[in-house]
Amino acid sequence: SIRRRLGDRFSYLGGLPTAEVYAAAYRALGVPVYSSAVFNFIPKTAMEFYHAIAREDHDTVGKLIDDFFLPYLDIRNRKAGYAVSIVKAGATISGHSAGPVRAPLTDLLPEEYEALAALIDKQG
Numbered sequence: 001s002i003r004r005r006l007g008d009r010f011s012y013l014g015g016l017p018t019a020e021v022y023a024a025a026y027r028a029l030g031v032p033v034y035s036s037a038v039f040n041f042i043p044k045t046a047m048e049f050y051h052a053i054a055r056e057d058h059d060t061v062g063k064l065i066d067d068f069f070l071p072y073l074d075i076r077n078r079k080a081g082y083a084v085s086i087v088k089a090g091a092t093i094s095g096h097s098a099g100p101v102r103a104p105l106t107d108l109l110p111e112e113y114e115a116l117a118a119l120i121d122k123q124g
Helices: 002-009 020-028 042-055 057-074 083-091 110-123
Strands: none
Touching: 002 057, 002 083, 042 057, 042 110, 057 083, 057 110
């Protein structure tokens, strides 16, 4: 109702862990943009997804959700706090170390780190 009342004077930038999985639903509600954590380490894929959402290219959105975001979520959802840990690991994998997480959070386990590295590598 706020959006209906304020029209184009209202702007909202959606920010959720892995906001991409909610992007299509938010766009349908009138929220066309979101904050992408994965942009920090796979900017090409993040932009491809963003443009696919904007174009309503459901095939590309579905492919990226299936090929990257769902496997990414599988890793991220393994432990509380991994929404931070996985972004830092992704940055390190892409050559831009953000350092370790601070307690009480924990870094990804070695096998999770390797799974994320393989997932990122598949994105090119």
